[in-house]
Amino acid sequence: MKKYSVILLVFLTFFGSFCSAQTAQATIIEDFKPSTVNQPGQQYPQVNSQGYARFKISAPEAKSVVVSLGLGGAKGGTVLTKAENGNWTGTTAGPMDEGFHYYHATVDGGVFNDPGALNFYGSTRWESGIEISAHDQDFYALKNVPHGHVQQILFPSKSTNTSRRAYVYTPPSYSREQSKRFPVLYLQHGWGEDETAWSNQGRVNLIMDNLIAEGKIKPFLIVMTYGMTNEIKWGGMASFKIEPFQTVLVDELIPYVDANFRTLANQPNRAMAGLSMGGMETHTITLNKPDVFSQYALLSGGIYTPEEIKDRSKVKLIFISCGSRENPDRVQTAIKGLKEAGFNAVSYVSDQTGHEFQTWRRSIKELAPLLFKD
């Protein structure tokens, strides 16, 4: 119980830096372009080269429209003002951090999504999303390279008495080399998200396609499923029990994947990673099941200590990362301790990002080349 309370505290600390941004700049450059995750044909929201976001929402009879994105995080946001044509517009008070952000609009006290933006599952609801152009966005761009597939599977789960959904990324060579078998990374989303997060807002399939095209990694499968088998509310994390999800993952999903995909179905070829709450799940399940996974990664989701690991010979890699706006010292101290204890341990800190998907996109890019090395 104590362990979870500590982790909960870490989460809250992380969220304190949610949507933090640089000091407001005086001059806004008027080179705004539609966000790359707008709905088809929609001109707003827009983003400029400095990272400012601009919104335009039509609600001619409304009294107030406030967008949750802006300086000051979720509690602040950007208050829009109404033009004569009924459109409410506004620009963030400063540049936002690079990468993907969730947001919503509060219209006359009701919470709605921005009709211009695509929706992404976060905070246990489908939220509007926006992309702030990043200096390194090339690594998750859709390029003219061979693309892997993202398969929606429905696997039988006796323990929860239903068919559960997961997504499986198969690399480009999977469908062409019909006799080859592949290692598998099990990759978990964060609190309030679901199994769609890593491919939708995480763009993990494109990150993999690009790394494979550049010859930087050995191709592997990625399996993503829903990790919130408990009803988890904020503050209720202390009562979170890992067993229901561990059963789904280890006793139901893994056997299904090994039966239906050409996997290398053994511990040396199986890794687990997760972001935020998914890191907590990864931490607990890998320690509980040392014969199932050999490589562990926590992305803004806590740390390992050498004392926790019973049989050190079974751990091939420990990767721990976070954003520079989170708690990088804690990550780096933990890795130092693990290295001193003889583990193959690697840390990564994403520059100028917080508890958001840009940190996790970059983390996966750093992690992937380290996995499944012979």
Next chain:
Amino acid sequence: MKKYSVILLVFLTFFGSFCSAQTAQATIIEDFKPSTVNQPGQQYPQVNSQGYARFKISAPEAKSVVVSLGLGGAKGGTVLTKAENGNWTGTTAGPMDEGFHYYHATVDGGVFNDPGALNFYGSTRWESGIEISAHDQDFYALKNVPHGHVQQILFPSKSTNTSRRAYVYTPPSYSREQSKRFPVLYLQHGWGEDETAWSNQGRVNLIMDNLIAEGKIKPFLIVMTYGMTNEIKWGGMASFKIEPFQTVLVDELIPYVDANFRTLANQPNRAMAGLSMGGMETHTITLNKPDVFSQYALLSGGIYTPEEIKDRSKVKLIFISCGSRENPDRVQTAIKGLKEAGFNAVSYVSDQTGHEFQTWRRSIKELAPLLFKD
């Protein structure tokens, strides 16, 4: 051009019956339950056993909230009334047709989605969706049977200079019988929808899984891609050109599918079907490419006449369907003419439904057993 104008007229006639419903009943039975396509944990919208829909949307400071669903179609809708707690509630004036409906909420003159409902791509935007319980909903229910996978693919398209997205349904046996090859149905969405429509609102993967589990059909693959390569607006259909999409489908997608999936890559094992605008595309492309497809299906999407078909020996099946609230006489007259001319032609009319997905779900259920017969 004339042909397209006629089809446009048919579409408009269809849309006149959009959301039509039975005569309003005096007594509303208070057995409302959350719609099955609500966002996780959301209690509203709700549906009762008679097919009434009830909405609850929070917007404490709003002046008016109107939901587009209700008697009288898109122009009418259901006007919600505000309670003291800031929730706007209302019930449709009568029962809705069985099955899936798109809708949105107009809040103080702005168009938003209902925060309680999942979103589905239709009318060129992500709209709220609701399921009215149907007497025959068992055929598209998620059951404890083996499930096929739905794969997102990104295939290279030289003609449009991008990677284009499609979804491929593979039956349960596809991943288990690694040497078997399968026939393929190319299946198109309607105007304003996209490649997500058939598996999201159409539930075509579950319809297939259930038919296969019951031994009613020979398993086959279904490929669904985006058919609106032109910018198509209402009224602009007359200027629609089929060539750009035909090139994507026939010269780019089919070769990719045949190279990356274990298909039976020949005309006898390839079918094309489409709903509404997708029917128009199916009609034109099958007639242009008689050596590519052998089985044709139009779902609320026009008809074939015997005179249009040049080489009758190449056509193994023509299937034409619509809802009873559309123009069933036209469909049945067309099938009569095709049969008299010696074609293997089958009609289907969905009882008490209009130009909506319940018609198309039922149509696919009727079509699937007729396809790829030896």
